Amino acid sequence: MKIETKHPNYPRHVVRRATAWAAKQIGLESRHRKPLTIEVGYRKAAWYKDGDTWGGWYKHAERRVQVLLGRNVRYPTPAGHNRSEADRFANDEWEVFIKLLAHELEHARAYAVSSSWEERARLNHEPRVRAVDWRTLLAFRENREALLAEWTKPVAERPAKPQPSIVD
Numbered sequence: 001m002k003i004e005t006k007h008p009n010y011p012r013h014v015v016r017r018a019t020a021w022a023a024k025q026i027g028l029e030s031r032h033r034k035p036l037t038i039e040v041g042y043r044k045a046a047w048y049k050d051g052d053t054w055g056g057w058y059k060h061a062e063r064r065v066q067v068l069l070g071r072n073v074r075y076p077t078p079a080g081h082n083r084s085e086a087d088r089f090a091n092d093e094w095e096v097f098i099k100l101l102a103h104e105l106e107h108a109r110a111y112a113v114s115s116s117w118e119e120r121a122r123l124n125h126e127p128r129v130r131a132v133d134w135r136t137l138l139a140f141r142e143n144r145e146a147l148l149a150e151w152t153k154p155v156a157e158r159p160a161k162p163q164p165s166i167v168d
Protein backbone atom coordinates (compact mmCIF):
# COMPACT_ATOMS: atom_id res chain seq x y z
CA MET A 1 0.00 0.00 0.00
CA LYS A 2 1.34 3.39 -0.97
CA ILE A 3 0.49 6.45 1.13
CA GLU A 4 0.49 9.99 -0.27
CA THR A 5 -0.51 12.65 2.22
CA LYS A 6 -0.55 16.40 1.82
CA HIS A 7 -2.45 17.03 5.03
CA PRO A 8 -0.38 18.06 8.07
CA ASN A 9 -2.74 16.38 10.57
CA TYR A 10 -2.46 12.99 8.89
CA PRO A 11 1.15 11.86 8.42
CA ARG A 12 1.89 8.61 6.62
CA HIS A 13 2.07 6.41 9.72
CA VAL A 14 -1.31 7.70 10.93
CA VAL A 15 -2.95 7.10 7.54
CA ARG A 16 -1.41 3.62 7.32
CA ARG A 17 -2.67 2.63 10.78
CA ALA A 18 -6.12 4.14 10.26
CA THR A 19 -6.42 2.41 6.89
CA ALA A 20 -5.51 -0.96 8.40
CA TRP A 21 -8.13 -0.49 11.12
CA ALA A 22 -10.86 0.69 8.72
CA ALA A 23 -10.10 -2.14 6.28
CA LYS A 24 -10.42 -4.64 9.11
CA GLN A 25 -13.78 -3.12 10.08
CA ILE A 26 -15.20 -3.51 6.58
CA GLY A 27 -13.54 -6.84 5.74
CA LEU A 28 -11.02 -5.66 3.14
CA GLU A 29 -8.26 -8.24 3.19
CA SER A 30 -4.63 -7.17 3.21
CA ARG A 31 -3.99 -8.76 -0.20
CA HIS A 32 -6.61 -6.41 -1.65
CA ARG A 33 -5.11 -3.39 0.18
CA LYS A 34 -1.60 -4.00 -1.08
CA PRO A 35 -2.02 -2.54 -4.61
CA LEU A 36 -3.90 0.54 -3.34
CA THR A 37 -2.62 4.09 -3.16
CA ILE A 38 -4.20 6.09 -0.34
CA GLU A 39 -4.11 9.85 -0.90
CA VAL A 40 -5.09 12.32 1.82
CA GLY A 41 -5.29 16.02 1.11
CA TYR A 42 -7.46 19.10 0.95
CA ARG A 43 -10.55 19.58 -1.18
CA LYS A 44 -9.89 22.11 -3.94
CA ALA A 45 -12.93 22.18 -6.18
CA ALA A 46 -13.83 25.34 -8.08
CA TRP A 47 -17.57 24.78 -7.76
CA TYR A 48 -17.45 24.75 -3.95
CA LYS A 49 -16.54 27.57 -1.63
CA ASP A 50 -12.83 27.33 -0.91
CA GLY A 51 -12.36 24.31 1.31
CA ASP A 52 -15.65 24.34 3.18
CA THR A 53 -16.61 20.81 2.25
CA TRP A 54 -15.09 17.35 2.01
CA GLY A 55 -15.25 14.35 -0.30
CA GLY A 56 -13.50 11.31 -1.64
CA TRP A 57 -13.17 8.99 -4.61
CA TYR A 58 -12.08 5.50 -5.45
CA LYS A 59 -10.54 5.29 -8.91
CA HIS A 60 -10.43 1.62 -9.78
CA ALA A 61 -8.28 1.95 -12.92
CA GLU A 62 -5.56 3.59 -10.81
CA ARG A 63 -6.31 1.62 -7.62
CA ARG A 64 -6.37 5.00 -5.86
CA VAL A 65 -8.39 6.02 -2.81
CA GLN A 66 -8.66 9.78 -2.32
CA VAL A 67 -9.76 11.34 0.96
CA LEU A 68 -10.10 15.11 0.62
CA LEU A 69 -10.87 17.18 3.71
CA GLY A 70 -12.10 20.76 3.81
CA ARG A 71 -10.15 23.62 5.32
CA ASN A 72 -13.02 25.68 6.78
CA VAL A 73 -15.61 23.08 7.76
CA ARG A 74 -17.81 23.94 10.74
CA TYR A 75 -18.46 21.03 13.10
CA PRO A 76 -20.64 19.19 13.68
CA THR A 77 -21.24 18.83 9.94
CA PRO A 78 -23.98 16.78 8.25
CA ALA A 79 -22.79 13.34 7.22
CA GLY A 80 -25.99 12.14 5.56
CA HIS A 81 -27.10 12.44 1.96
CA ASN A 82 -30.89 12.31 2.19
CA ARG A 83 -33.79 12.55 4.62
CA SER A 84 -33.34 9.01 5.92
CA GLU A 85 -29.76 9.94 6.92
CA ALA A 86 -30.63 13.39 8.29
CA ASP A 87 -29.62 12.42 11.83
CA ARG A 88 -26.03 11.60 10.82
CA PHE A 89 -23.37 14.12 11.78
CA ALA A 90 -19.59 14.13 11.94
CA ASN A 91 -18.37 15.90 15.06
CA ASP A 92 -14.84 16.74 13.91
CA GLU A 93 -12.25 16.22 11.19
CA TRP A 94 -11.21 12.79 12.52
CA GLU A 95 -14.75 11.51 12.09
CA VAL A 96 -14.94 12.88 8.54
CA PHE A 97 -11.57 11.28 7.77
CA ILE A 98 -12.69 7.86 9.06
CA LYS A 99 -16.05 8.07 7.30
CA LEU A 100 -14.48 8.97 3.95
CA LEU A 101 -11.71 6.42 4.30
CA ALA A 102 -14.16 3.61 5.12
CA HIS A 103 -16.50 4.68 2.31
CA GLU A 104 -13.82 4.63 -0.37
CA LEU A 105 -12.23 1.44 0.96
CA GLU A 106 -15.65 -0.21 0.72
CA HIS A 107 -15.80 0.75 -2.95
CA ALA A 108 -12.34 -0.80 -3.38
CA ARG A 109 -13.53 -3.94 -1.57
CA ALA A 110 -16.56 -4.18 -3.87
CA TYR A 111 -14.29 -4.22 -6.91
CA ALA A 112 -11.93 -6.71 -5.30
CA VAL A 113 -14.52 -9.32 -4.30
CA SER A 114 -17.08 -9.07 -7.10
CA SER A 115 -17.03 -11.57 -9.92
CA SER A 116 -19.62 -9.97 -12.20
CA TRP A 117 -20.88 -6.53 -13.19
CA GLU A 118 -24.20 -7.23 -11.49
CA GLU A 119 -22.54 -8.11 -8.20
CA ARG A 120 -20.23 -5.09 -8.46
CA ALA A 121 -23.21 -2.80 -9.08
CA ARG A 122 -25.04 -4.27 -6.08
CA LEU A 123 -22.01 -3.94 -3.79
CA ASN A 124 -21.24 -0.39 -4.98
CA HIS A 125 -24.82 0.79 -4.42
CA GLU A 126 -24.32 4.10 -2.58
CA PRO A 127 -26.91 3.59 0.21
CA ARG A 128 -25.26 0.26 1.07
CA VAL A 129 -21.77 1.80 1.03
CA ARG A 130 -22.95 4.72 3.19
CA ALA A 131 -24.35 2.23 5.70
CA VAL A 132 -20.94 0.56 5.87
CA ASP A 133 -19.11 3.85 6.42
CA TRP A 134 -21.61 4.87 9.10
CA ARG A 135 -21.10 1.57 11.00
CA THR A 136 -17.35 2.13 10.78
CA LEU A 137 -17.72 5.67 12.12
CA LEU A 138 -19.81 4.38 15.04
CA ALA A 139 -17.11 1.77 15.82
CA PHE A 140 -14.52 4.56 15.76
CA ARG A 141 -16.60 6.63 18.19
CA GLU A 142 -16.75 3.71 20.63
CA ASN A 143 -12.96 3.40 20.87
CA ARG A 144 -11.87 6.84 19.75
CA GLU A 145 -9.34 7.67 22.48
CA ALA A 146 -7.56 4.33 22.33
CA LEU A 147 -7.46 4.33 18.52
CA LEU A 148 -6.12 7.87 18.27
CA ALA A 149 -3.48 7.15 20.91
CA GLU A 150 -2.37 4.07 18.96
CA TRP A 151 -2.43 5.74 15.52
CA THR A 152 -0.63 8.93 16.53
CA LYS A 153 2.15 7.16 18.44
CA PRO A 154 5.46 8.20 16.87
CA VAL A 155 7.08 5.70 14.58
CA ALA A 156 9.93 3.83 16.25
CA GLU A 157 13.17 4.64 14.52
CA ARG A 158 15.08 1.73 13.15
CA PRO A 159 18.63 1.43 14.39
CA ALA A 160 21.16 2.44 11.76
CA LYS A 161 22.95 -0.40 10.07
CA PRO A 162 26.57 -0.60 11.12
CA GLN A 163 28.78 0.71 8.36
CA PRO A 164 31.72 -1.53 7.50
CA SER A 165 35.03 0.12 7.99
CA ILE A 166 37.24 0.88 5.01
CA VAL A 167 39.56 -1.95 6.00
CA ASP A 168 36.68 -4.47 5.99
